[in-house]
Amino acid sequence: MTDPQLALMMLGLFIFLVFLGFPIAFTLMAMGIGFGYYAYFDAGRMWRSLFRLDETASTWDTISLSVEGFFNNRIFDLFINQTFTVMSNEVLTAVPLFLFMGYVVERANIVDRLFTTLNIASKNVPGSMGVAALITCALFATATGIVGAVVTLMGLLALPAMLKARYDNSFAAGIICAGGTLGILIPPSIMLIVYAASSGVSIVRLYAGALLPGFLLVGLYLVYIVTRSILQPSVAPKPTREEVPDVPIGPLLVMIFTSFFPLAVLILSVLGSILFGLATPTEAAAIGALGGLILAVAYRALSFQRLRESVYLTMRTTAMVCWLFVGSYTFSSVFSYLGGEQVIGEFVMSLDLTPLQFLILAQVIIFLLGWPLEWSEIIIIFVPIFLPLLAIFDIDPLFFGILVALNLQTSFLTPPMAMSAYYLKGIAPPEVQLTQIFKGVMPFLGMVFVAMAIVYVFPAIVYFLPNAFYGQ
Template structure:
């Protein structure tokens, strides 16, 4: 059977199995096994050798040790209620503005994203805190849902991000090391946050009914009190960000070592908030083990899929199809970004990375694209996967904790403008690549 036919059948089988609701890690491994046997003439020992060697290589990857450490840090922070104090302070500081409470949600989510790196924690925490508050203040339900879901997804992009650690572990390229990816993601993440702030501020200024300010009788805090509240709630998480990111960008620690420091720092913050006890540590450890096991299972399944796909010539088929077109390299880039966006509507981000990175990265390098720039475009694009129906995870995280007044119709309606903003952000990064490459060059040279 020709590589072209095998390539089409392999992807069709993967999509069909996912559509039927089978577990993703098992689906990737099963499809890899089936087509690996077809490709090598049902030589079982040879396929097992191929699988064992590649699976074992994953567990020898030192970079991936950062995954459970960052997850543990996020779990401890989630239980220490660090974000609640900051939200309460910004509620008072910004509440007098039109859309001020929505702006506060975005700011808190941005700070929280820089301390967690996990979407579920950010969206659930803000959904519990801000969902009812926005409803009580008369905010439009669609806009409220869009604000919480979109700003909550910043955690997958703003470092320390689990997705960036996974990406760095996949490529093995110096240009896309975890340190470079962390530095490259800072400005795009902050720019997306700024675009959210501008959108909410302008929309609510034009139509105050979307986000009414807090009534004047409730604005009793003085300027000094506002500054004091903000500093007390902002300094602890910001200090943790400096510890984690500062040590990486300064070259003092590897991402794995910085993740360990972050875990210790999170426990110290929880201790100061009087939330640290054995039960919290136990729950955080169990959740960390479960999440890490899920990610590593996806890693193994995705690695088996990609190695079979490449060994049977699927990578060459895709590469020849894209590079053989007589078009601008940016048209090829647009096609690759469209594929990632489409897959994001149906498949988990980890599986997408595991499938497309081994295929698209060589193509991007053949087109003379900067590997770091291309990697960040993929990661920014994947942020939309948490918002795009029908399987946007952030939408279901929020629905699971939001008051019943928020319907799925409200949520779908509310996230559409923010998906558009994310696409605008992606276009900005394509047009102005220095937004991605400048900080890595400052910290690491080149």
């Protein structure tokens, strides 16, 4: 078996083990070290240790030198160096800080105030409760970037209120599932930080490039909610005064000032400091984490127990991301050394694709990978396979990254593995069936594809802010 064939077998075996349910990070490391031991095997280097034995060597000397000979392989040097590379990556330093900000905000009891305020403020808009739920999801998802937390919390808060207001089960569930995924696209997105670390694209330009596509997707969601509420009033009846009370303008402004503005100011402060060059993403994330703590204190929601939970969840998620990087770097280095990337590149070139056809093929593959895998595994493991091919097809990695970020919304919305649907089903009332949730997310799934098409046809949506802030 040739080395390129061995590389393809390595990739196929990895996918097979993932489908069996093995932990992805440790599977990557095991596959990388296992195949790497063969790839970097040097018999002379291994036996050199044993040649140091003489007739008077003790049993312990024999064992220790044999062990030394076994580990005298460059794959172990590669593994250590890749681990150090991940630990010293300045871009990834922002991940735990943004995560900590999100977990603290999640526990600060902000969301219930925000949803109540927006629900009252938009009561005269068709589908007002759905509009309020989506905007709340968008803000909360942007502040946290944690899909499961947003969908779960909004499912506990907004879904019962919408069902009580006689909203259609599918319509209400679809709004929450779609809104909860927006945090992986709209900055400050942790997914974009991970993509920047994988691709070498400036995280600042990525944030600027993702802002308008994120607003575009939110706008399409809102248009769908309002339009369907007008055309089909039975799915979103106008709320009664008992369900949404009338509040005079003065008290309403106070409610907006105390619920909407604090979270909006925190998000805009973090984003503004990054986009205007006032702080690096890591520094802005640190300010965001401090701002989250201040908000929690201001809302009297900060306790030692909540702080401890936030720190624990932050460290657990950060460790997962970092070990994924270590495993991915080791796996991809061995895969490339064996000639796997060259085989894939030659195969893609033999298809004689146009840049558009290559983009469609790449996005279809990422879409399909979104069924069994989460965005972190897709970005860290599989997207780097496409990155060397972008220069061949003259595709900007920034533009490709934004399309991937849009596409990964589908990984949480596409049945049968729509994780946001399962998050919601876990806390939804018994009368809300999983099939109803799947039915509700399908129109929003269509909106994602519409957004991707619009971005491709009008690439200025991606490039306008990066060029305006930082030049060509």
